[in-house]
Amino acid sequence: MKKSRVGVFVCHCGHNIARAIDIKSVMEKIRKYPGVAHVEDYIYLCADPGQKIVADKIKDKNLDAIVIANCSPNLHEKTFRDLVESVNMNRFKCEIANIREQCSWPHDQEREKATLKSVKIIESVIEKVKQNQELEPIRVPLTKKALVIGGGIAGIQAALDIANGGFKVILLERRATIGGKMAQLSETFPTLDCPQCIMTPKMVAVAKHENITLMTYSALESLEGYVGNFTVKIREKAKYVDWDKCVGCGDCTEKCPAKVDSEFDAKLSKRKAIYRDFPQAVPNKFVIDAEHCIKLTKGKCGVCEKICPAKAIKYDDKDEIIEEKIGAVIVATGFDLFGLEKVGEYGYGKYKDVIDGLQFERILAASGPTGGKVERPSDGKTPKDVVFIQCVGSRDPEFGMPYCSSICCMYTAKQAMLFKHAVPEGQPYIFCMDIRSTGKGYEEFVQRAVEEDGVVYLRGRVSKIYQDDDKIMVWGADMASGKKVEIPADLVVLSTAIVPAEGIKDLASKLRITTDEYGFLKEAHLKLQPVETLTSGIFIAGTAQSPKDITDTVAQASAAASKIMALFSSKEYIRSPTIARVDEDVCKGCGICVNACTYSAIELDTIKKISKVNEALCEGCGACAAVCPSGAMQQKNYTKKQLLDMISVATEDYDKG
Amino acid sequence: MAENNSDKNIVYYPGCTLHTWAKSLSDTFIESFKKLDINLHELSDWSCCQAVFPLARDNIMGLVPAARILIQAREHGDILTTLCSFCFNVLRRTNNAIQTDGEIRAKLNAYLEEDYTGDVHVLHPLEILKVMVGFDKLKSKVTKPCGNIKIGPYYGCQLIRPPKEMKFDDPEDPKLLDMFLESIGCEVVNFPFKVECCGSYQIVQGEDMVADRAYAILSNARKNGAEAIALSCPLCFYNLDTRQNLITQKYTDFSPMPVFYFTELMGMALGIDEGLCGFDKHKVDPGILLESLQKSSDTQEHVTVKNDQNKLGVN
Amino acid sequence: MEELSGQNLNACNQCLKCTAGCSFVDNMDLLPNQVIRCIQLGQEDEVMKSKTPWLCASCFTCVTRCPKGVDLSRIMEAIRTLLLRQGKEHINLSGSEFKLPADAPQQLFVSGSRKLSG
Incomplete structure (x- = not known):
């Protein structure tokens, strides 16, 4: 095997790392590590001059792999992998050693220990990168259709932006009309515009837009797949009114005898069991609230059926499950x-x-x-x-x-x-x-x-x-x-x-995104990725993320929409190739990995008696590799040997006590 | 749990005031519980609980008397009850501190003859009535229901606060005394000042302060329709009944309002000897209210109490 | 004072809810929130000569409602304790100058003397 020439670059991150860690002594130790050909530090590696140092040194020192010791890979792994690619190094020959979030920040007051720990972190990553394979990204097709969950001002704005960008959108809303909380407001600060003047036109635009499919009185049932290739199931709740026939005349509601606290009027007035939230509702259709309808609960009444001139009442209506293929999601479920x-x-x-x-x-x-x-x-x-x-x-x-x-x-x-x-x-x-x-x-x-x-x-x-x-x-x-x-x-x-709106935790778990300690949806990075989540292809907007006013909500909705449009503007989606791989000579086809996979990405080939990984579905989580009894299942660039070597390097000094 | 409680001892800690000054509170409680077939074991040879829970972190010595009472109780049963709100506050908070605060438990145990980790349950008689007897059962034992007497349940401070430690009831709108009064046939009047402080021991610093507090509480109860007050604490009784004369002296618009210990009303409803109620010791004579009660409740006569000052001997 | 009360005085953001609900503010020279404020500003002297800690009856209303979980009743007790440990009794209930109301319950004497005379 050819001797490695690894370059290690240590970032000060201003004071963030340098304050807690003795960078000079870290560099001295790393310089002596087998396979290291070059070590250098800089105050801000992610800045332009820092990146130039790295690029130049790869060429000058003839490096074949590099380790960047800085912050979380969430922040700058992509930055540096793009950089090495520009100087003809395979992007998987670049690894991040996180000595900020995992070392300098938590060990702010323990300089000596923090310095040793950062050495160990860097050495273990060197060990990994030396064994990394050169991989090529996987390219998969994209479904250029978005799902926006929540029909308040955030969802409306996002749906309109994406639709105006030329892409298809499904706008999902659990109430019968879109409009959300903003539709309930009197006037808005600081301009004193009334929502009727500034929002209703947007609601109408949604209804009329050829690129928008409006699905109200509906909720997300499940989501499967991955960015660019999601399959969602949507539950369209029974409305007990045939919307193809209902003309919104309102005769039914006038005569309905069942009275219920109005959600739209915040319990200050009564609505009927057959109702629409407000006269400007979009779509302008009625639904029957099954919980309070006398006909549906006690079998008596039936007044609305008798009176409806359009013959739209449908007491035997049922929930329907609709399946759709989409490429990205915006969650804009608002607040309570x-x-x-x-x-x-x-x-x-x-x-x-x-x-x-x-x-x-x-x-x-x-x-x-x-x-x-x-x-x-x-x-x-x-x-x-x-x-x-x-x-x-x-x-x-x-x-x-x-x-x-x-x-x-x-x-x-x-x-x-x-x-x-x-x-x-x-x-x-x-x-x-x-x-x-x-x-x-x-x-x-x-x-x-x-x-x-x-x-x-x-x-x-x-x-x-x-x-x-x-x-x-x-x-x-x-x-x-x-x-x-x-x-x-x-x-x-x-x-x-x-x-956060009721049901947010349940929805978040269906979407495999996280919530913060109060239940608001968690962004990928509070400052730099405020509309992304850690699940690629799922974006967030509005008060579902944190309390905010209409101005900020609209801005965030447009931001999320633009992220999706950027995603949809590529021909195909590029996925990470660090996924699972089966060594067909070793695999006995026991099938344990099939059960371990949450993404249904592994199938058992019953003839060959081996497991097979579907590259399009595998998320690279490593669960299959962890449970495989024979070691046949390995995750690319996270092989068992790599991980064990990393652990022994990281722990050897501590073992000695 | 409602059954088999006759073989379960409940240990009763009377405290400094109950056998003398607030004798009727204790006597009517003991007699009523007899009627309900609940065995009480009264602690003998007890010492003072110190009346106020020590709030300084280093005052471990201040917790010793209460801890000794808890240890003493443990010998006779696993439930300790007490009537005075101050005693209840001190005993429950001390027990809670021992249960939840390891540092306090360790330090305190160094002063105690026996180790104690908080295994006794400190329950208020109202809690016992709710949980162990049940208000439905209490209701079924009532022989002389309290008619339609309109009573304002007054909780004060020490019974309900601080809620994190006392865990007695909703601190802003407690309902336990309300539920009790309903079960013995009273018409309960909810009033916002039922959780306001009566002035506590502050009468030693100025009678005015206490008169102002008592006036605010009683007026608020009356405004909401109460004809009398029911409470559980001797010091509240002192400020609201014994010294009601301070209010009448200061506020000319105020007319007297009778005050009862809740146990007196329970005793009457369960048909114990009325002499135990010690109504002669009440400074605001509850007589008229009680008379009209015991006649028939078809007339609203007793409502006129407030206009009939001559007969209500406030001294 | 923080040590004796076990309270983090920096947690108080001076919302005044304690003052708004206190029954005895009319008689106080420092409002309950001002007691904490003085300590926050290092003016412990002001607090030590104030009537306010003696007027606090430990009714725990402020404790119950404080949005920041600050137990003001323990801060008041810490101030009283420091003074009493210096021998500065507020009222000597067993002294000859003070006459306890003859009709008072024992409970009044015990609680009052523990709070005001130590």
Whole structure:
């Protein structure tokens, strides 16, 4: 075997690595390691001059493999593999030794130990790269059709962008209409545009777009395959109304006797069992809520069937499973509000005139249950003193939500302002922790609310709320005056913490993507890959990733769409070749690997009695290699020998004690 | 669990106030539990629990008396109960600290004659009624239901807080006393101040402070429809009943409101000797309310209590 | 004070919820949140001469509602403990100047003296 000429390049990552690790001594040790032909360090290897050093040295020193000792391969493996390819080295002869996330960061205070550990990490990677085979990427065909899950403003924007880019899109929404939370809002900060003016046109555009297939009242059942080649099953829920026939006239809903709290009006009004969320619904069709329909639960009634002029009622409707081939997914499932009943001291659910922010949006909205007239839920009176409370649940580790919900400061200012416009003699008070108004035009908007509309801000949290005759008593405090404050209010609005939409964990596991500790979808990298996930081909957008306002949601949706369009612009998808391989001479065809594979990528050849790997399906997870009793199944460039050699190199000094 | 409890000993720790100042609280509790066939074993030769849970981290000595009581209880049964909210707070928190905080457990055991790891259950009589007796069974044993007397259940502080350690009930809207009162036939009035502090021992620093607190609590209960208050703690009783005269002196719009220990109402409902209730020791005479109760409840006469100050001898 | 109370005073972000719910603020010279603030600013002297820790009745309302899990009742006790250990009793309940109400329960005397006289 030819003697290796490995080049090792150690990055300081500014202070990130250099502060915790003695780089000089690392280099001295590595220089002596068998097969190492060159060692060099630089302050930022990923920057242009750093990359030039690496490229130049590969040529000058005639290197045949390199190790970059820097940060996680998630960040720069691709950077350096692209680089070595440009100087005619096979990309698999470049490996990353992660001495930042796995060494300098966690061992910040233990310089000596961290230095030794980084030497061991680098040496083990040298051992690996010396045995790496030169591999060629696998090229697979692409299905140039996207699935967007969630029909709120994020999903709508993403679907329109992809469709306008010339690619097919399926837009999936679990309610009967698209529109999401934004459709429920009164007006939006800081421009005071109403959603009806700025969003409804987009909803209509979705419905009319030739590249978009709209599937509402539907949910994802399963997803299989890999980027560019997913197969999804979609459950189209039984609607009990034939949408091909329904013309949206609304006769049915008028006569339906079953009343249910309206989701769209945040429980402030009743809808019927046969319903649509709002008159501008897209598609403008009705569904029957099977749980509350008298005919479907008790077998009696049937009024809607009798009255429907289009003969669209279908009591025997069933769920349908539809299979589709797609190439990429955007998850834009939005948010819910935190269950306020848990904040016992605020009496939400106990006192009718203590409501949440979304309910007040409905009260302010022209499309709402009061037609935009500000009336309080208990007795319909126009409230005069309205207290708004921010950070209810948010920034509250005791309730498990230490994070900021991001939008409450602004929507509360907006609601206070709109209230004052609707009730000029009214007085809005806002209890806040501080005012976070960092978006474009946001601080000016807050100042307008204070200066022109007389909104009074009190800096402090509220401790207790209770009913006192027809007033809602609010016990708060005001930092500026250093006093405890008691306000007899007519209405209290709680700006509630945002939590991920219900069912997100289940959906995430179907999609093989991860959630963070609060249940929000986890991005591949918070700063540099905010719309990617660790599963290639699956992207995220909007409040499913973290609380954010409409401006940021739309921007993120467009970003996710552009990622998909970039993916779809290639002829084929290039996959990593570090997948499983069977040594046919050794394999006995026991089939253990078949069961170990979660991607159904291994089949048993019953005639030859050996396992066969489907290269298109194998994700290279290594599960089969780990369970193989004979060692016939190996993962390319992660062979058993490579891994064992890495381990013995990494542990030898520690073994000696 | 409701069955077979007659062979299970429940150890009763009375504490400093129960045999003298709050005798009726203790007597009616013991008699009522007899009626419910629950064996109580009263600790003899007990010492003071120290009344307040020591909050300074290094005050291990402050936990010793309570730990000794728990050890003493262990000899007689695995459930310890006590009526006074202060004792309950101290005993339960001490037990909890021993169970959950290894450092405290180790340090404390160095002072104790016997090792103790928190194996006794500290239960409030209301919890025993709910879990071991069951409110349905209690209801079935009632011989003289409390009519439609409108009672505000008052919990105060030490019974319910801090919730992470006490784990007694919802700290903002507790319901255990409510459920108890319902089961003995009272009409329960929910009022927001049922968890507000009555002023505790602060009367030693100023009577005004306590009068203000008591006024706020009783007025709030009345505003929500209560004619009387039920509670479990002698110090709350002192501030709300014994010293109700402070309120009438300071607030001219205030008219007296009777206050009961919950066990007195239980005793009456279960038909124990009324003499044990010690109503003569109440400063706000509950007589009229009780009379109207025991007649028939078809008239709403007893509601007029608040206008009938002459007969309610507040001194 | 942090050691004696076992509380991380830096965790308090001065939201004032403790003050908003406290029953005794009317009589206090420092608001409950200001007690923590003074300690955060290194002004322990202010706290040691304040009436506030003595007015705290350990009702645990603030503890129950604090969004950051700060146990203010333990901080108040730490202040009282430090003063009492220096021999600075707030009220000498067994002294001749103080007259306990004759009609009071034993419980009042025990709890009051443990909190205020050590």
